[in-house]
Amino acid sequence: MKLKIMENSGFCFGVRRAIDIAKNATKKYEKVVTLGPIIHNPQMVEYLRKKGLRYINNISEINDEAVVIRSHGITYDDYKKLKNMDVKIVDATCPIVKKAQKFAQKLTKEGYQLVVLGDKYHPEVEALLSYVDDSCIVVADIDNDLELNNDKVGLIAQTTQSETKFEQLAYKLISKTYELRIVRTICNATKLRQEKTAKLAKKSDLMIVVGGKNSANTTRLAEISAENGCETHHIEVANEIDFNWFKGKMKIGLTAGASTPDWIINKVKNNLKKYIENEDKNS
Ligand code: SF4
Incomplete structure (x- = not known):
């Protein structure tokens, strides 16, 4: 055998970076929390909890702690709320996740209806959706019907999606659109x-x-x-x-x-x- x-x-670079940022924050600030788990690994989250990094699920649970933004990012609303509170914000959002958010905003501003290949309940996609308008469609199953209301469509993906699925969705959209912009936001x-x-x-x-x-x-x-x-x-x-x-x-x-x-x-x-x-x- x-x-x-x-x-x-x-670990990819984004996860390693987020953990380093979080560990440094626990040395720098007396009390530190993350909004949602810093990464999606329960054993690592538990290890960091023992080092003083607790995670909370809601902004209302914050008292006077410094807040680490996890690798998947947070919604625009949550970010605004944190800004209005007197708390220290430590941003560990993966730069590749941020880049996808920027493309989503850009395509929306330029009048494209955004189609995102991903899971709409995943925190990365929830954060991304908070930066775009309601016409955005999130596609988890590429065999489902697509309700497009614009002949200009922008296609991106959650950073962890499958390349094959992304390409299949792109082909499907070609026949349904007049103009299609594809930004390959899947991370290397x-x-x-x-x-x-x-x-x-x-x-x-x-x-x-x-x-x-x-x-x-x-x-x-x-x-x-x-x-x-x-x-x-x-x-x-x-x-x-x-x-x-x-x-x-x-x-x-x-x-x-x-x-x-x-x-x-x-x-x-x-x-x-x-x-x-x-x-x-x-x-
Ligand atoms: S986007 Fe890529 S590099 Fe960033 S955290 Fe996710 S898998 Fe890692």
Whole structure:
């Protein structure tokens, strides 16, 4: 049995940057909170809570704490509210997420009806929607009908969406619009992880995808792996592994989302290596 670990597994630059900013804030300010979890990984959020970084769900819960804006950003309304309060704002929004917000605003201002490939309940998309007008459509399932009311359409995507889906949606829109502007707002870190996951899944009998169950980018990796015909298990931590999964399998692939800390990936990797060594000894 062989284990192959995907290169570039784990933290992307945006997540690493957000965590560094948050850690520095806990050193600089006596009390610090984030509005929503800093990243979508419960174990990392818990680790930071022990370091003094609590997360809250609502602005009304803020007293006199410094507020870290998480990597997915916050809505324009929440940002305005924070500005009007006498609190210190530490912005850890990923620059790539901000760039997508800017394109969304620009296209809207230039008279395009915005179409966003994404999940409208994801905090990144909720924040993005707060910068554009009500004509914006969020598409999660590209097979659904699109209600367009403008012959000028601007297409963007949530930064963690699948490239393939984005291209399929773009093709669909070409026949429905007079003018179509496409801005590829999917981030490179995501694109790279998706491509490498697909490649590894094609060569593996079983894939383990490690990361928060609430993490959009990790969930997407698990979907891509399964779409490439490989039995796939999405786990958050090492003790979720069921070694019955490995019976009759020879090539095991391991990948992890952009918000999965190294210590979790290493624990999974070490457990798998130990299991494979034992299996090889006993065979
Ligand atoms: S996946 Fe990309 S957009 Fe999201 S935080 Fe990481 S670098 Fe930023």
